[in-house]
Amino acid sequence: MTYRLQSNHLIYYLVTSYEIIVYTGDKTRAGTNSQVYITLFGKDGKRTEKIHLKNSNNKDPFERNQTDKFSVKSDYIGELIKLRIEHDNSGLSPGWFLDRIVVTDLHDPKTKYVATCNQWLAKDEGDKQISRELMLNKQISGTKQNNQYKITVYTGNKSGAGTDADVFITLYGNLRETGGIRLENNKNMFEAGQKDEFTVECPTVGVLNKILIAHNNKGSAPGWFLDRILIEDVNAHHLYEFPCNRWLAKNEDDKQISRLLFPKTSNDYGKQLVRKNQYKITVYTGNKSGAGTDADVFITLYGNLAETDAIQLDNKSNNFEAGKKDEFTIECPAVGVLNKILIAHNNEGFAPGWFLDRILIEDVNAHHVYEFPCNRWLAKNEDDKQIARFLFPKTSNDYEKSPVRKNQYKITVYTGNKSGAGTDADVFITLYGNLAQTDAIQLDNKNNNFEAGKKDEFIIECPTVGILNKILIAHNNEGLAPGWFLDRILIEDVNAHHVYEFPCNRWLAKNEDDKQIARFLFPKTSTGYEKPPVKKNQYKITVYTGNKSGAGTDADVFITLYGNLAETDPIQLDNKSNNFEAGKKDEFTIECSTVGVLNKILIAHNNQGSAPGWFLDRILIEDVHTHHIYEFPCNRWLAKNEDDKQIARFLFPKTSTGHEKPPVRKNQYKITVYTGNKSGAGTDADVFITLYGNLAETDPIQLDNKNNNFEAGKKDEFIIECPTVGILNKILIAHNNKGLAPGWFLDRILIEDVNAHHLYEFPCNRWLAKDEDDKQIARFLFPKTSADYEKPSVRKNQYKITVYTGNKSGAGTDADVFITLYGNLAETGPIQLDNKSNNFEAGKKDEFTIECPTVGLLNKILIAHNNKGLAPGWFLDRILIEDVNAHHIYEFPCNRWLAKDEDDKQIARFLFPKTSTDYENQPTAGILYYITVYTGDKINAGTDSRVYIVMHGKNVSSGQIFLSDGKFEKKSVDKFTVNAPPNLSPLTALDIGHDNSGFGPGWYLDKVVVDCPSTSIKQTFPCYNWLADDEGDRRIERRLKEDLSLRKTRRPTVPWYIWVYTSDRKGAATHTQVIAVLYGYDGKSTNIKLEKNSNTLQQGHCDQYKADINDVGIPFKLRVYLNDNYLSDSWHLDRIEMENLKTNQQYFFYCGRWLSKTLDDKQIIRELPATGSLISRPLPLLKYIVDVYTGNKPNAGTDANVFINIYGQCGDTGVRPLEYSLQNKNKFQRNQIDTFIIEAVLLKKIRKIRIGHDDTGVASGWFLNKVEIRLEDQSFQPVTFISDRWLAIDQDDGRISCELFPYEDKGDSKIQRIFYDTNSQSVINSTESLTRPTEEYIRYIIKIKTGELSHSATSANVSIRLIGSTGRQTRFIQLDPIQRRYFQPGTIETFPLEEADVGDIDMVEIEHNDYTSDDSWFLETLTVDIPTKGRTFYFVCNQWLSRYKADGITKRIFKRQDLNKPSFHQLIPYVGRIYTGHMEQAGSDCDVCLKLFGTIGSSSEHIIRKNQGNFERSAIDAFQCQLEDVGQPVKLRVTILPKSTYGRNQWFLEKIQLIKLTKEYIEEETFLCELNDWITHKSDYYFDIPIRKDNKLYRNQYASLTSTGLVLYQINVTTSDIQYAGTTQHGWIIIQGNKTRSEKLFMKNTQNNQILRRGQMDTFTFECQPLGELRRIILGHEGQHEYPLKTYEGDEAMWHVSHITITDLSTGIKYEFPVRQWIALNNDGDVFDCVNKKEYSTVEEYYRRTINYKIIVHTGYVSGANTDANVSIILYGTRGNTSNILLKQKGHNLFEHGAVEELIIECLELGKLTKLHIEYHNSMFLSDWFLDKVEIINMDTHEKVIFPCNQSFTGKHGNHETQRDLLPIYTS
Secondary structure, eight states, X not given: OEEEEETTEEEEEOEEEEEXXXXXXXXXXXXXXXXXXXXXXXXXXXXXXXXXXXXXXXXXXXXXXXXXXXXXXXXXXXSEEEEEEEEOOOSSSOOEEEEEEEEEETTSTTEEEEEEEEEEEOTTSTTOOSEEEEEOEEEETTBOOEEEEEEEEEEOSSTTOOOOSOEEEEEEESSOBOOOEEOOOSSOOSOTTOEEEEEEEEEOOSSEEEEEEEEOOOSSOOOEEEEEEEEEETTTTEEEEEEEEEEEOTTSTTOOSEEEEOOTTOSTTOOOOOOEEEEEEEEEEOSSTTOOOOSOEEEEEEESSOBOOOEEOOOSSOOOOTTOEEEEEEEEEOOOSEEEEEXXXXXXXXXXXXXXXXXXXXXXXXXXXXXXXXXXXXXXXXXXOOSEEEEOOOOOTTTOOOOOOEEEEEEEEEEOSSTTOOOOSOEEEEEEESSOBOOOEEOOOSXXXXXXXXXXXXXXXXXXXXXXXXEEEEEOOOSSSXXXXXEEEEEEETTTTEEEEEEEEEEEOTTSTTOOSEEEEOOOOTTOOOOOOOOEEEEEEEEEEOOSTTOOOOSOEEEEEEESSOBOOOEEOOOSSOOOOTTOEEEEEEEEEOOOSEEEEEEEEOOOSSSOOEEEEEEEEEETTTTEEEEEEEXXXXXXXXXXXXXXXXXXOOOSSSSSOOOOOEEEEEEEEEEOOSTTOOOOSOEEEEEEESSOBOOOEEOOOSSOOSOTTOEEEEEEEEEOOOSEEEEEEEEOOOSSOOOEEEEEEEEEETTTTEEEEEEEEEEEOTTSTTOOSEEEEOOOSOTTTOOOOOOEEEEEEEEEEOSSTTOOOOSOEEEEEEESSOBOOOEEOOOSSOOOOTTOEEEEEEEEEOOOSEEEEEEEEOOOSSOOOEEEEEEEEEETTTTEEEEEEEEEEEOTTSTTOOSEEEEOOOOOTXXXXXXXXXXXXXXXXXXXXXXXXXXXXXXXXXXXXXXOBOOOEEOTTOOOOTTXXXXXEEEEOTTOOSOSEEEEEEOOOSSOOOEEEEEEEEEETTTTEEEEEEEEEEEOTTSTTOOSEEEEOOOGGGOEEOXXXXXXXXXXXXXXXXXXXXXSOEEEEEEETTEEOOXXXXXXXXXXXXXXXXXXXXXXXXXXXXXXXXXXXEOOTTOOOOEEEEEEEEEETTTTEEEEEEEEEEEOSSSTTSOSEEEEEOEETTBSSOOOEEEEEXXXXXXXXXXXXXXXXXEEEEEETTEEOOOEEOOOOSSOSSOSXXXXXXXXXXXXXXXXXXXXXXXXXXXXXXXXXXXXXXXEEEETTOTTSOEEEEEEEEESTTSTTSOSEEEEOOOOSOOOTHHHHHHHOSOHHHHHHTOOOSOOTTOOEEEEEEEEEEOSSGGGOBOSOEEEEEEETTSOBOOOEEEOOTTSSSBOTTOEEEEEEEEEOOSSEEEEEEEEOOOSGGGOEXXXXXXXXXXXXXXXXXXXXXXXXXXXXXXXXXXXXXXXXXXXXXXXXXXXEEEEEEEEOOSTTOOOOSEEEEEEEETTEEOOOEEEOOOTXXXXXXXXXXXXXEEEOOSSEEEEEEEEEOOOSSSOOOEEEEEEEEEEEOTTOOEEEEEEEEEEEEESGGGTTEEEEEOEETTEEOOOTTOOBOTTSOEEEEEEEEEOOSTTOOOSSEEEEEEEESSOBOOOEEEOOOSSSOOSOTTOEEEEEEEESOOOSEEEEEEEEEOOSSSOOSOSOSGGGEEEEEEEEEEETTTTEEEEEEEEEEEETTOSOEEEEOOEEEEOOHHHHHTOOEEEEEEEEEEOOSTTOOOOSEEEEEEEETTEEOOOEEOOOTTOOOSOTTOEEEEEEEEEOOXXXXXXXXXXXOOSSSOEEEEEEEEEEETTTOOEEEEEEXXXXXXXXXXXXXXXXXXXXXXX
């Protein structure tokens, strides 16, 4: 409270503090740099001053998706009702998207005021407003404002649709959400076909955006088919519809009993599935002569939800006869409540006229009938000549509109203080708002109103009209003194607390001013500026009354003019004569605001006088200013007793054809050109001018008056006649640079608009010359004469441009070179680079200085030449541009040809600036896009014009790209390769057009396909339209949108440069298509086609290609072959070089051989080993001997062409023809052996072959016995592949090719290695024979269950291999889901297979080929049934197969029942009882699996099969089993095993009693496992139940289970050992399990407890409710409130975490979360998934010993291998892992060239080492380090493990930190 002395009185003022919280929206460019102000308004009319919002809690306020808090002091104004928020539009990015504002008066902190905005405050967005007034919604904490919602539930009309379950609803709004609310009304609810109504009262949730509807699945028939739900917000008077039309049932649809529903009327969630409806339509044709119609009749329905298209009414009968009714049934999307229809016919047939009586429409779904009366003609020769009419439903109490919300308006009328200003007439007002308008309302308060100088107040009550935008004030001109001078009107909207002022200050009188007695008034704006004065115009109106009996009228006649710019008020036509007599014409002149081009008028009379009826013939109106005359024909009565009884009609102007546009108005312009008085200022060139106005623009017009024009110091005058362009805002002046002296110095131009009597001056004072100034010969000029239209002066800038031409043969150009600059503020036009020197020579640099308007920050340039001169081709290396004003240099790399005969044939390229100095020798910015253009199949569809495209991405566009060398003929497909910015794909839009040049420019385009190899996205943009100025809508450019249903994605690619060197020897060249395939350690590429033309692959030449290749990792070989169908061409390849543009690594492939069918070894396929810096030992090129044994059967031989493909560990050979047998000329004959040589890069272990033939020749069928393959020097070690089958279309299964796997005749103990080896995959890959030809095939049934989560599904190809107990295995079999396109969430897919019998199934191997994160797959369970044996094998999986989730593995092996763990422990007998709960539907159809965990280990699984009667409700089932000794039992895992998708796959388990017996089967101990909960898919079908003994929880040494049933968790947090890794602030963590998630747990730093420091591991314990299996953590970093940091930037505000381990001490399971990431201060938390889960014995963990490991690091011998950077490692083993260990020694400079460093570390024993993670932190000085290998020696066991690396760690990739995971090789 403050005090102030005023007039000797002490006045006090209340002051308070407000907390203002501003939420900026989450949209692109939502933040603002402007200064923001707020004003608060109180309930009592008080308001604060304008408050500047500064000193936010954030350094940069008002950023995107940011919350800013402000504390301000201001006057106390009581309860708040609204606020005004605004900004000053300053700064680089002033536009602002405001979400909402919360205001709290800190003296009353329980009360908050919320203002929702959700709009732009921007000059270039939305409604262009930067100031808004927002209403404040008062919210008092603890007393939420209650609301009523009326809920109507429609149950579907299906068999069994009703439900006996309890139904619950949850409402979600923009303010809050409710809890679950049970719907009950003491009736028999939710029956089939029934609607049920409920009223619920709860706190208001704001605008509803979704609901959750659910039931509890109880009762005898819980399943429910819900049709839809209607919800009425009683307070807001708003109705929402939530369509459903689905089951909520455990045995229907998708088995869900709860659903989120979204409102049908909201666009926030995309278009919903449209609900179909039936409408029965009955049409009654009138009973008049000729009433029937032969025309086709169409109907359109309009409802409150939607409208239909026009639907033809046709039921194959003879419809629409006079006096008949016709019935139709149509099916279409529901339109809601019908409010009108459009009925029409096409006026065809012998008698098209139709008299329609009425239409009845029955909404079948809603059981509602509407009647639409008509009783009029639809005919060209009857009534009003209309053949289409809107009809409206007859109203009734059933259909009346819902009550409209009422409002009060206080109206204060100020009559002017002039003589005679008052009026005796009756005054009427009409209000117009953005929602509605009122009727005319008389202002009468029973007083003597509207006296001169007085104010009169009125209160009216009417429906709310929304925001007022105008009013109509009028009087009836009655009384002794009707004239009225109105000063102004104030109107207060009582509900909205808003006052509007409508100034007038004019007469409303028949004898004053403009003789008007009615006026539209507009509100004063917030700045106080009234509507600007409108330009006046005169109109001459001639009215022709018809020459009929009684045609004249005594009534008053009014006219309203409508134009393209405005409309007038009604104007009375009165010239004091006896007007409107029969057969007469009357003339009037009116003066009013110009309305532009007239498009209609409204003519009406007031039906007063003795003979008011009037027959009007026509009206002529002359626009005096434009000299244009309009004719409006009528030829109808305006009379209450004639024709259609109307006394007002809209009339339309008659055109030359009746429909064409009126002729364009011509204008004259006088143009005076002043040539400057300089030497050589005149020009001999032809000069052209183009005028631009606010209405139109002209074409270029030549200025020529037959004189010697444009001489120095002279002026020249011209008069041109052209269509008016409106107000001139700019001109384009140009010349064609012809003549002896074309250069021209223009001083200025004057232009007089003759019709408008306006003079414009356009100053220039510059050269238009190729050799002066900026070399431009065309300029835009802007008018100087009016401040309203002047262009603000553009800031000039200088740019120094240095162009480096490449140092190649023929790199220079003779063409003219042009550059265009693009910046964030503007762009230049094309500017020629010419400095009078001999520019652009090979290996030279050229410098230029240009002056132009500043373009801001440069983001790209366009460099091009015109392809002229003797040698136009140009190889551009790079361009440097210095922004002189900004002192900034940009580098634009190119390193490509701009030439019609090189590279991609482009002579123009967009170049992009290098973003970092770290990227040296970066290839050209931009990537390749493949454009395919499809011209349509129409007459004259092709075009001769130049076609161009513009590609639009999310935040960038490509600029105009011309598609040269395209045919664009009818039905042609034209393909192009273009270079454009890399961040365009996927495109948001595509512009395509042409320049309309050539003989036949019109073009019909079908579609455009854009393929971006770098993103592997292929998009289709349909057009199916003309681009022509004489067809369709006459557009020659269109914006195309993608058809998303046609989008295709592939595996991501990497860009490569490829250089192909053809040998310099005679005949080395080829004209054949060359194809290459690249093999790497991550896969192989698709076919790489090397583009061929007459200039490529010539003798002694090198050809350069750029290709996008799927990522294969480090390559090891390249296959090259000729695609020559006629085998007539040869090619001698010297070598191929390739560069990966992503890694900048180069690889070399040496050949030096022929690819030929006639030379060398007659092979056209060559494999080339890869060499390069990353390849220490290239793979050798070997010869494989292939022996093919044809069987000894009749007709076993073949005449077909045979091929083979050999697959090994290192790729395959590709398909090779077996052409040249070493023994036999006639190959593949009966009982014959043929030997072939295949040359290929080393395959390592051969895994399979594919062999077949092409079914050609007279006798193509072939019986293949076997194939043997050996290396050339190892003939005694063949790999045998048994076939013993026909390859023939008429034998066996009709296949002509097959896959064969290696055969070995003896079994061994490899299955044991599979079971016990930790790396089962390596054993499987080397396992012997998959199938034997004599084996019998048996039937398998595979059932696979996908996880429940929505993102668990995959559309990738899934394959499986079955592995038997004897080591035999099937092939990999691809699984295709039946009738589905992918493995859907929560479903069980069944696959019947016929494969070889491999015995009992002990393992399965499963994989899929996902390439994107969308293909990630969570495999839950898998079962294999063998029906012939009656055996079932069950596999619990619960793992991701994904490159992007968990451990990144897409191939896994699953073992049956712990086959890899033989039982080393003594078996202990147990007996037990299982108690199923008494809950409804507690029973289960599943098998039950038990697994016991104890202090020294865990048991194998014991499965109790489901038999009739057990696991049923209230059942007690006894069982006995033998389990391994686990020490003291800790927990029991209970798992249910579903047998099918339709069974009861849930179980309510009360408890299990487990009794341990002695060897003599005497009871020793009793354990109790109590659950009392459901086991369902929500718990992953299992629960871990703690064991109680004597009603007490067993406690291990960690006391892991508390007495309250809470679980103890231990968290180990390891902070990285790198510079600045530690933090002095607090950390926090949230742990999420499959059951629930923890609260936020804080790790607080104090002076006495300094945690989270560099290289430190901190241990924390906490207890909470059981979380279940841990899935992920959220890790955060929060500042100390006691000691806040001054800034949230810099090293103190960051924390680098290496690893987090969490142990569930109740189960002994350890969960690993690798982090290796910086955690920013005050962030929202970063999410990390669990990558490893280990179940271990708590005792085993407790007894891990501490031992020493010796670390030996070998730095490589390559040049520059040493480093001074920090190196750290993490060791991983089977029993745990270390923290992050920094490798350093005091006084030693480690990791020098060729050095070997030894270090000793001490840690807990790790078990068998599985991985070494090594991190290298770039020091910025010596940035490269080549690591050869790391050796680890266990000092206790002397076991030595080698981790090979042989790679560089480099800092050239921008992040200055590199890390690798190395895998072990055991040597001892």
